[in-house]
Amino acid sequence: MTRYAMVIDKRRCIGCQSCTVACRTWNNLPMDIIYNPVVSEGVQGKWPNVHQTFTPLLCNHCQNPPCVICCPCKATFQDDDGIVWVDPNKCMGCKFCVQNCPYGARDVSAAPEEGFARKCTFCKDRVRTAELPPDQRPEGWKPEDALPYCVNTCHQKARIFGDLDDPDSEVSKLVNGNTTTRLFTELGTDPQVYYIEENGGSVK
Amino acid sequence: MSHMMHPNKLTRHYWVWPIAWYLFLGGLGGGTLFATTMLQTCGHAICELLGLGDYSGVVAQMFGPALALATFAGVVFLGVGSALLIFELGQWKNFIRVWIASTSIMKWGATFLVLAMVFGFVEFLFFLPPQWNLFWYQWIWLRDVCTALAGLFGFCVAFYTGCLLGTQKSKPFWNTPLLPVLFTVSAVSTATALVTILVGLWPAIDGETPFALQIANQIASPDYANQVVVMVIATVTGGITEVMHKADAVMVILEIILLLVYIICMRASGNLTAKRIAQTWISGSKSLLFWGGMLIVGLGVPLWLYLSEVPNAGLIAPVLILASGLLLRFLVLYSDGRQLIPGEEAYYAKLPKGNEEFLQPWKKPY
Incomplete structure (x- = not known):
């Protein structure tokens, strides 16, 4: 089985927001929608011992996604590979899923013609090109084209994407070889975005 | 376009006044159907x-008609509420797809409503x-x-409105079993208030009810039949109102405690x-509405009116209770904060709030 997950190495992130911009570009997002902000608590500590960390956020593609269970329209799906996505044609725009996501990863644009819930899809339109037979792939396809656009754009290589069920994948090695944290695990959502903390991201 | 600019999702309320x-x-509406069923x-x-007197014959038959307008109002309010729900959809x-997924609590709410x-x-x-x-x-x-x-499903609707918010684990202020309670x-308190206002009005307007006149004709001569009806209506209406005032006072005390x-x-x-969020209710931005609007004017004053039997309490107290019910829903709905991830607040505060000047050049044609 494939289980897509993302590792975010906060030791490498410099808060340049390239991923935020890349995502908006690839997904052609309306003005008021951001899928993956990079947030920071600002500079911490006292001179000269100061540091700043950045936390890139995105949909956690939870193993137990509260947004899928609550959707009355069956407009939200979780595929076998773990990717959670929304079919805008089936969504009635009740915003129940937006309210239910503990990570604020879902949003509805205020534009009248865009009244459906939307979210990060791990760029499944890109990722799944890897599963296609070579002759059906887009012309000039390269393996990096099968990565989410934010991962492909990150020049710091702070975002690492792959199959967690594959023991040879980079995400698998990083998750198993480092101390990682996840957001709001106490809510039982089993999020699949793993953070290697800047301070404390030591090798196990 | 200005309607596109709502970048601060932390301060944006996704569910607003129609909800x-x-x-x-x-x-x-649900509580009213429940209350009328219970009364009957x-x-x-x-x-x-x-x-x-004896609960049989004309008194028994008058119970339903005395509550006719309240029943009608209950159905209408549920209908208006449903229309607002649909109006709010994106x-x-x-x-109609609300009935597709059985896992969603919203599907059950829609079913109970219908x-x-x-x-x-x-x-x-x-x-x-x-x-x-x-026929x-x-x-x-x-x-x-x-x-x-109608009483059973009315109660389910009333209970469901609390469950709709209370089951959202992303909202710490809502996610408690106390909210549906x-x-x-x-809901029952506001419904009781509504019934006390509307009880007996339908037969009084109509003058004739399906059962009342038939039964009155049997026990009195035709000349006096209408008088008998009026008399029995007054007795039943007065009786129901008296019971409802007492019941509402109990519900108001319970609501204050809760x-x-x-x-x-x-x-x-x-x-x-x-x-x-609780602090904003106690001494922050919502404190005046909570202490002054909800607890004192909305619940305390009606309770005092009920208990002291002030003249005209029968109208003023229920209206205040209805207003406090609406205020409670607004206060709770707008307390929809989710637990923030460190740094999130600062990030969204930095984003443009409107059509800032730097966006203007993009509007010009190339």
Whole structure:
């Protein structure tokens, strides 16, 4: 089985927001929608011992996604590979899923013609090109084209994407070889975005 | 375009006034159907309690018609609430899809809404004037079944409005079992207030009810039949109102206790978001509405009016209770903060709030 997950190495992130911009570009997002902000608590500590960390956020593609269970329209799906996505044609725009996501990863644009819930899809339109037979792939396809656009754009290589069920994948090695944290695990959502903390991201 | 600019999703309320009105009207409508059913089924106990005489014959038959307008109002309020729900949808043409997924609590709420409206409406059809001779008047069993089911599903709607918010684990201020209980008590309290206003009005306007006149004709000469009807209506109406005032006073006391327990527990919560929101109720931006609007004017004053039996309390107190029910839904709905990820607040505060000047060049054609 494939289980897509993302590792975010906060030791490498410099808060340049390239991923935020890349995502908006690839997904052609309306003005008021951001899928993956990079947030920071600002500079911490006292001179000269100061540091700043950045936390890139995105949909956690939870193993137990509260947004899928609550959707009355069956407009939200979780595929076998773990990717959670929304079919805008089936969504009635009740915003129940937006309210239910503990990570604020879902949003509805205020534009009248865009009244459906939307979210990060791990760029499944890109990722799944890897599963296609070579002759059906887009012309000039390269393996990096099968990565989410934010991962492909990150020049710091702070975002690492792959199959967690594959023991040879980079995400698998990083998750198993480092101390990682996840957001709001106490809510039982089993999020699949793993953070290697800047301070404390030591090798196990 | 200005409508595109809502980048600060932390301060944006995704559910706004139509949902607050729906939560209020759903609770009120559902609670009213529940209350009218309870009154009709507990008629015997009410008669015994108030010494209205034997609960059979004309007194028993008058219980339903006296509550006809309240039943109608319950159905209408549920209908208006449903319309507001659909109005609030981003893609309202897909609203029928609400019944697709059985895992969603929203599907059950929509089902309860429709069932309560249908059974409540059928129940009301039996209160139409007898001279219309509608064919369903003979099916008394249908009236009784619909009365029972309208009450059951009405209660489900009232309870569901609290569950809709209370099951959201992303919202620490809502995610407590106390919220559905508070909403249900508030729903029954507002419904009781509405019934005290509307009880007996339908027969008084109409002058003739399906059962009342027929029964009055049997026990009095035709000349006095209308007088008998008026007399019995006054007795039943007065009896129901008296019971409802007492019941409402109990519900208001319960609601005050629940509200205070709710706020105290949330203020003492281990979750910082719940604690922060509770503080806005106690001494922050919502404190005036909570203490002044909800507790003093909305619940305290009506309670005092009920207990001290001030003249005209029968109208003023229920209106204040209805207003406090609406205010409660607004206050709760706008306390929808989610637990923040460190740094999130600063990030969204930095984003442009409107059509800042740097965006203007993009509007010019190339």
